[in-house]
Amino acid sequence: MSDELSKPFTESSLSKEELMKMNRERRVQIITFAFMIFLTVLAFIAVGMEMIEPSFAIPFILLLAVVQFVLQLFYFMHLKDKDHQWPNAFMLTGIVVATPAVIALVLLLGVTKY
């Protein structure tokens, strides 16, 4: 068995349906990528054009970042797939813990008192 672990395979066990499914998923990934590029360009335009009020532009680009974050995690890193419950749980825990921490580091430094 140990030898088999380091032995390359000559063929793949993928059936025709699995292969088709995989190609379909690949197409979805490329569309996701195009969409992410679009979001990025949008964010840069929102700031670079200097026409939009900062009070709108800042929440807007933050929203775009969150959308991209979700797309990256769910599509590129496959968090949407099955067998990913535990990874989902850990990423979610990370986000839940990180959010108050970041807010505190920004707001609660004693400069302004809340």
Added chain:
Amino acid sequence: MSDSVDVSKGLPSNPEKATLEGKNKFLGFWVFLGGETIMFATFFGTFLGLKEGTAAGPTADELFSLPLVFIMTMLLLTSSLTSVLAMFSMKKNNFKNMMILTAITVVLGLGFLGFEIYEFYEYLHHGLGYTTSAFASSFYTLVGLHGAHVVFGLSWFITLMIRYSRTGGITLTNAPKFYLASLYWHFIDVVWVFIFTVVYLMSIGGA
């Protein structure tokens, strides 16, 4: 328990998780990424908390240039795509394609790194040293830490490519390794999404 993998029909459809060892590595790495989230969050919080503290040194909107950041973003995003495509090739047992796509990822990553070094060099010339102000320290630390992750990710890819070019194929042992390196690379990209938004765009647009 790894003994129960069915290899009679060829490479299993999810080779990175076919063995118990692969499953363990997969989960362990995700746990690690969950932890990394908090670490980066702490550095982001530090940057956001201290970014007004420029102490007579140069400020953010004096320094940052959007075109440069845009190019860097595009490079890193594209490298994320090539890394995804490499994983599809891996699952299809197409070793050659996987290596080529990984190599492209590495080249794009190196390009990103080059621009980042150039960027830091420029800022240094504009009077933003590491010790200039709290803003400078937190900026260099956050973006530099991301850069260090890029360096580590690239070294990882390169090591794997050199190590397994001799094997010449996907095995149950190297599939998890390539997969994890790819996950790491995506995570670097995820962090960059927040860096270009929070560090660059918000500093320029929020002025």
Added chain:
Amino acid sequence: MATATASMNNNKSVLWDWLTTVDHKKLAVLYLIAGTLFFVKAGVMALFMRIQLMSAENDFLTGQTFNEFITMHGTIMLFLAATPLIFAFMNFVIPLQIGARDVAFPFVNALGFWIFFFGGLLVSVSWFFGGAPDAGWTAYVPLSSGEYADLGLDFYVLGLQISGIGTLVSAINFIVTIINMRAPGMTMMRMPLFCWTGLVTSILIVFAFTPLAAGLALLMLDRIFGGQFFVPDSGGNAVLWQHIFWIFGHPEVYILVLPAFGIISEVIPAFSKKRLFGYTAMVFATLIIAFLSFMVWVHHMFTVGIGPITNSVFAIATMAIGIPTGIKIFNWLFTMWGGKLTFNTAMLCASSFVPTFVLGGVTGVMLAMVPIDYLYHDTYFVVAHFHYIVVGGIVLGLLAGTYYWYPKMFGHKLNEKLGILMFWLFYIGFHLTFFIQHILGLIGMPRRVFTYLDGQGMETMNLVSTIGAFLMGAGVVVLVINIVYSAFTSERVAVRDPWDARTLEWSTTTPVPEYNFAQTPQVRSLDPWFYEKIHGDGLMKSAEPMDEIHMPNGSILPFMIGLGLFIWGFGMIMLNMENPIMPPAIVIGVGFVVTFGSMLVRSIKEDHGYHIPLDKVKKIEKEVS
């Protein structure tokens, strides 16, 4: 070829075997030894501090030495004593309790130990280079900045950074072990509570030690590379450090106390002959405590002046922790209620844990009220409060665990008479030391002072506290005597289950063979071993036929990586030395090469382990049973 490596295994020297081991049971012993050594070291420091405070205006220690002692006592106890002792039990017990042959990543397990060990060593060698860190275990800036603190703080920063990496990788290993390696039938809700608390603790470590790593990195950059994070003149902010430290620091308390809860939840049912009352509620209480532990850190900073709304929010969140903790307390009481109780040493420690911990919890809720906290802040009341949690909670839990699992770990029981003597010495000493400190705090004695004036009514109470500390010390000495005495006189435990206990670790033969289970057990219920004793034939059903067993190879690389990080860290500290013996860059370079070189070797060399052949497994099984 698999058999060839297996036979090679037998002719290693003992030292080499322990340096290269990846066996979770041996690593548990290593953790136990390292943790005990650090525990004794920090305990002796505490005794010195108590001697200093015994009488007013005493000059046994100088203020500087006293500061170094308080810092090292806190740092060592939390990072280098309690954590490894907990890891010792987690390492030994968790794989056995879930029916696994080993942890998920045996190599990483060894790596975690050696990195922790060398990190601890780096903190400890500070004594030889101009003195230990002296800014308190919290290392608040600006006290810990380059301006006010010497080289000792650099050892603190880098040593903790390194040992933190070790703790982090061990935690990841435990999480994956518990999630992926459970035996068939061992569902999450059939796991013993010690596994649950171990899992939750590991998760807390992953999410708490990472901000600590970030914070320590910031402090290091400030001290060594001239960063400006905490320098107000350059736009920095000192409160930032406090936030980052307590975002880590508060969960750290729960990281330590949850496994102690787990141990108590194993020991009390075993010696009450009853199943744990409210198992599901216990699991969810653990999860809720874990969640809340991340949402309350500002209660350490009430007096900083962040603002009234913030203080109120965090005060309420803090008090909410009392609810799940209360659930646990009542469940332990109800487990004992109506049970057939056996009061041996383990059970004495476990049952007396309950009221002691309640006392610590009550003062905790008192401290959570903001207006009152303004009065109590930085007095001995706080010291008394957290020692009730840490000593009365964690140490009693660890003692209970030691007496409970000792026969499985070392093949013989600890002497009961000496055990009970130790318990009473320790328990009375503990209350004598710390209860009176509540009152000392209330009459206004501030913490972290090295002396006090005559005639303020503090002499008698401090003397009583010191006497108590020496009783505790005597208790620990009796424990050490007991360990040595029992090793020579105690008879071998030949049965699987000397306590008539309930969980899976007692179904293994004593001593536990290196592969734990010859056949993976089939779990049919909560408390599976007890279930088979009552409903089955008294042995675990097996989930697979007997076959050759796959084992991981030992490796020296974890030791090398730990050593490399030690050298690297030391080189970084040399950057701050006035006259380093050699250029720091060389030392840093050597450390870098050793660390990453070892990692590279590990990455390039594929190591698939070896197999123990079937006839050898059968032979070992015959020998042990």
